[in-house]
Amino acid sequence: MISSLSTISLLLSLCSAVISVDAFFQKLLLPGDVSGPRSIAFDSTGKGFYTGVYGGKILKYTPETGFVDFVYMTTLSKSSLCHGIVGPLLLGFCGRPAGIALNEKTGDLYVADAALGLHVVSPAGGLAVKIADSVDGKPIKNLDGLDVDPTTGVVYFTSLTSNSYPVNRDWPLEDVTGTLYKYDPSTKVVTIVMEGLFRSTGCAVSSNGSFVLVSQLAGHDIKRYWIKGPKAGSSEDFNILINSPESIRRIGSTEKFWVVSAMSYSYGVNQSAVVLDSNGRESRDLQGVSIWEENGDNLVSEVNESNGSLYIGTFTGNYVGIYKLCKP
Template structure:
């Protein structure tokens, strides 16, 4: 484990000057007019496309044949043009703001962690999302962010950045070193939400390993990633998966299909410079990519069929890098 920690510590430090660049083949997939902020991606292998949530509470579906089409809405208000005219967080309270998103490829259900309005599910037919929960044990969710579905069980794991502040008060989370983030579990078979971990510092991203043995959670304000064991002799326990000695905040972390590898994105606190890296389940660095400064507020990097997809809080396009 110590060699793994050292490797990823060097990774996070070296990301600031990594020499591999996405400039040469980086291309935008423009969103429909008025829409922005493709936060996260869920890939549909059957249709060779993906889903993404944008500001205004809309879920878009993309296929190479049709481009972007409206697939679902978080609230009934989300279909109103007003939701795209209002500024966040006003629009988010009324219309929704999808953050983490993932597909159960067995059932076709699409799960969405809305930043302010709770955990939702969208049927394979699309339409209006169904709210699963807006809190647990009498405590409301304040700032949901990351979400993933266990490919082996269909269980949903999701995170909250903080239990005191909303996603739009991230400056307070960082300034006060808030440690009230949580890791949650939702079991569709029992329809019960439980808290797995508390006391997390800006729990931003979450992903499940391809074999379903553990979950990785990125702590934005603590500069590290936590591994929570689901199966095996360590089940129910957690440990550090990585630590960063610099001012790099890990945001998202996503599983790469069944390869056993992950993409990590990180943000430099002072310059807002972003960078990403591919690592395996032992923390070995497989690839580093430098992100250009013109791509603002990176939220996620995800891989599908040999291409990288880049999400953002503010951009009006999905970034695409094809190998």
């Protein structure tokens, strides 16, 4: 059994041999008892990034300062009550940032909080401002993925389910109440884009703003919703071959996307990550990666790429992992 990420070997299709992670892998340890860097968003300088953690905080990292508190989801997020991994009863008081993404034109950081709804944070950081926790009088629950359309600033985000399950992963697989929403900052209105999804987790908008992808963890596929063009307003299968797609992240200004998948087995979860092009075809991958600790709780939540490195987020880990990609 593999005991830690630092002992795993990767086979990158963009290289010609198995790569030793010890030579390319780095752990950026989170401060104190902070854990669960679930999603990663890069700042506009390209030198730093943000990540949301348990207890209702978003940290900012730069090489000069390391990790510092940048955002509090609630006023209680600053207190010792919200330190560490908090239980379901405290999530409504502390918050749990899930998906995050930056509007590079305005500097605003948008947050899909699993327990508290959609929020926005100014470039100065501080206390997050709630945008919405309901649509047409119906609560928005269990938020997960989020992305910002780079051409319009419209925010797309997902809800895994509209049912009142605890904020965890052990929900009935037949649940088809997942939803894709959008928020238009110009009108300040949240609307429903797609309903009836099988535990919709990640979402990502194409660099030209023509479509948004949404993953169905229990549906074992990825849907494409057309935002503009001749197919605008319609949806279609984008990829039906990836088992349990979790998160989706666009690679910079390209039309390629990192997708993390998680296939459950009796002894744990075997995870992998692939890059899909704009046609849903795999163009490179991380082969044979079992990204889990011996206790089975260090599941990878996201893979995001910037400046030749992969940034690895986890649901409960105490670090952000960085893989330096080898040159082709």
